[in-house]
Amino acid sequence: MSTEEQTVSDNQLRQVRIEKLNTLREAGMDPFRANASQTHTSKEAISLYQDELPDEEQKTVSVAGRIVAFRVMGKATFLKLFDRDGKIQCYVRRDEIGEEEYARFKKLDLGDFIGVTGSLFRTKSEEITVRATSYVLVTKTLRPLPEKWHGLSDEDQIYRQRYLDLIVNEESRNRFALRSKIIQEIRKFLWQRDFMEVETPVLQSIPGGASARPFNTHMNALSCDFTLRIALELYLKRLLVGGVERVFELGRVFRNEGVSRRHNPEFTMLEVYQAYTDFRGMMELVKSLILHLCQEALGTTTVLRYDGTEIDLANGWSERRYKDLIIEATECPDWFELSKEEKLKKTTEMGIEVDPELEDFEVTNNVFEKRIEPTLIQPTFVTHLPRQLIPLAKLSPEDETTVEVFELCINGQEIAPAYSEQNDPLAQRKMFEEQAGEEIQKVDNDFLDALEHGMPPSGGMGIGIDRLVILLTGAANIRETILFPPIRPTEG
RNA sequence: GGGUCGUUAGCUCAAUCGGUAGAGCAGUUGACUUUUAAUCAAUUGGUUCGGGGUUCGAGUCCCCGACGGCCUACCA
Numbered sequence: 132m133s134t135e136e137q138t139v140s141d142n143q144l145r146q147v148r149i150e151k152l153n154t155l156r157e158a159g160m161d162p163f164r165a166n167a168s169q170t171h172t173s174k175e176a177i178s179l180y181q182d183e184l185p186d187e188e189q190k191t192v193s194v195a196g197r198i199v200a201f202r203v204m205g206k207a208t209f210l211k212l213f214d215r216d217g218k219i220q221c222y223v224r225r226d227e228i229g230e231e232e233y234a235r236f237k238k239l240d241l242g243d244f245i246g247v248t249g250s251l252f253r254t255k256s257e258e259i260t261v262r263a264t265s266y267v268l269v270t271k272t273l274r275p276l277p278e279k280w281h282g283l284s285d286e287d288q289i290y291r292q293r294y295l296d297l298i299v300n301e302e303s304r305n306r307f308a309l310r311s312k313i314i315q316e317i318r319k320f321l322w323q324r325d326f327m328e329v330e331t332p333v334l335q336s337i338p339g340g341a342s343a344r345p346f347n348t349h350m351n352a353l354s355c356d357f358t359l360r361i362a363l364e365l366y367l368k369r370l371l372v373g374g375v376e377r378v379f380e381l382g383r384v385f386r387n388e389g390v391s392r393r394h395n396p397e398f399t400m401l402e403v404y405q406a407y408t409d410f411r412g413m414m415e416l417v418k419s420l421i422l423h424l425c426q427e428a429l430g431t432t433t434v435l436r437y438d439g440t441e442i443d444l445a446n447g448w449s450e451r452r453y454k455d456l457i458i459e460a461t462e463c464p465d466w467f468e469l470s471k472e473e474k475l476k477k478t479t480e481m482g483i484e485v486d487p488e489l490e491d492f493e494v495t496n497n498v499f500e501k502r503i504e505p506t507l508i509q510p511t512f513v514t515h516l517p518r519q520l521i522p523l524a525k526l527s528p529e530d531e532t533t534v535e536v537f538e539l540c541i542n543g544q545e546i547a548p549a550y551s552e553q554n555d556p557l558a559q560r561k562m563f564e565e566q567a568g569e570e571i572q573k574v575d576n577d578f579l580d581a582l583e584h585g586m587p588p589s590g591g592m593g594i595g596i597d598r599l600v601i602l603l604t605g606a607a608n609i610r611e612t613i614l615f616p617p618i619r620p621t622e623g
Numbered sequence: 624g625g626g627u628c629g630u631u632a633g634c635u636c637a638a639u640c641g642g643u644a645g646a647g648c649a650g651u652u653g654a655c656u657u658u659u660a661a662u663c664a665a666u667u668g669g670u671u672c673g674g675g676g677u678u679c680g681a682g683u684c685c686c687c688g689a690c691g692g693c694c695u696a697c698c699a
Contacts, residue, residue: 143633143650143651143667143668144633144649144650144668145633147650147651148650200658200659200660200661202658202659202661202662203655203661204655204656204657204658204661204662205654205655205656206655206656207655207656207657207658208656208658209657209658209659209661211659220658220659222656222657222658224656225656226656240649240650241649241650252657254657254658254659255657255658256657256658256659258657258658258659260657274633275633275634275649275650276633276634276649277633277634277635277649278633278634278635278647278648278649279634279648279649279660280634280635280647280648280660281634281635281636281647281648282634282635283634283635284634284635285630285634285635285691286691286692287630287690287691287692288634290691295634299634341699342698342699343698343699344697344698386698388697388698389624389696389697389698391695391696391698392693394698484696493699496699519699520699521699522699545699548699618690618691619689619690619691
């Protein structure tokens with residue numbers, strides 16, 4: 132037992148509870164029982180109450196949970212139990228459970244887990260309550276709960292001790308329940324459309340499908356270095372080659388880059404690939420998917436941003452070309468005829484800082500990321516992006532400087548990119564080699580070999596699940612959607 | 624990485640110009656058999672994030688460090 136790091140006061144609170152625990156043991160009781168009876172959850176129990184029946188004929192239930200409120204009023208006590216469905220009030224009277232039991236009962240602490248058996252009734256103030264005929268201590272707690280009214284607000288502690296946040300902050304609890312529901316409904320939606328869910332390697336020797344710095348690790352058995360995957364794309368496309376015509380993976384990817392309100396080094400990605408369709412097919416798919424989530428998980432098609440702005444996910448959709456957006460934002464109709472130097476001059480005039488070493492198309496993309504993306508609050512498909520930005524997509528037949536892709540932007544951030552996937556192995560190889568020339572990046576020859584065996588024409592799409600959850604839950608921050616975000620370890 | 628703000632009791636927060644570290648909740652003791660942040664009375668609890676400095680005197684001023692928030696940078 133390590134007590135040395137705790138303060139004196141903390142130890143006192145803890146010591147009192149340890150003494151209570153010892154007293155129970157001496158009386159022959161187990162303060163950490165192996166099981167408890169829970170015939171109904173709080174919500175189920177409350178729904179069983181029947182207004183037309185007198186108290187004597189109401190149902191008997193056994194509920195179990197953590198004590199989150201405890202009001203002793205002499206010979207009777209009201210308490211609130213907290214379980215997975217919510218809270219339920221219980222009423223315990225000395226004359227109903229016995230004098231000796233009641234004396235022990237009064238020594239319970241906030242935070243302890245108990246089971247209560249009794250029948251339902253409605254109190255004077257109309258709250259449906261379990262009138263205890265018996266109770267049992269299930270698990271004794273040694274540490275106090277955070278303050279009952281203000282809860283827990285220290286952000287550091289919320290992340291380090293998320294369990295406390297979940298106990299006392301209902302908003303947080305609901306957000307994670309909704310995240311779970313969203314993921315469940317994504318699977319349902321894709322299963323209904325005959326997609327197969329797969330799992331591909333997290334440990335990869337050549338991280339591909341995106342351009343990001345990877346995390347490095349080492350595999351002893353093969354005695355070689357691996358990286359954690361930065362995208363799912365290249366393995367899922369191998370499956371298209373293998374005849375899996377509809378495939379998706381929902382999994383964690385890792386990028387060894389900055390942390391911000393919108394970025395977390397490990398995040399959850401959905402990638403979907405469908406043969407015999409293109410990016411237009413993906414447009415229909417992603418729109419239907421988001422509407423499905425609205426209906427099945429949210430129960431509404433309008434969501435509120437943390438700042439109160441309304442987003443209309445049913446009727447707000449539009450489609451814009453990348454070039455048109457750039458020309459509008461720069462108020463410069465001949466933007467794409469300008470030299471790089473002229474573009475740099477313009478961006479400086481617009482107050483956008485751009486590294487002059489960047490390529491021409493990157494300067495333009497800075498305008499997109501800094502001046503356009505943040506303004507795309509309502510769902511917008513941005514199409515016809517420059518080919519250099521996306522090496523894994525097919526060229527647009529009508530304008531070969533652009534590719535057949537969209538980036539779906541909602542809430543001022545990119546939610547889902549989708550492509551008509553490049554399946555010309557020679558064009559793909561050329562693109563990779565050009566890239567590898569510029570950056571220190573290895574060409575995934577194994578993937579190119581696969582393409583040479585033939586990949587059917589396909590549409591592919593990716594969704595950053597964490598950002599989708601930010602959108603649908605109105606969270607202010609990506610960390611509000613991640614149960615245990617990375618934090619610096621405390622010393623010792 | 625840079626800028627900036629912050630760290631006081633288990634939790635939420637005060638503390639005037641540099642002058643005795645406080646409140647509410649939780650805990651402890653007592654009263655109370657329909658309470659709702661129960662109420663009433665009494666009471667315990669502090670390395671003021673750590674280290675150094677200035678000063679008769681530092682939670683408060685200065686320096687260094689740790690941790691965190693926000694902004695920013697990096698990031699297909």
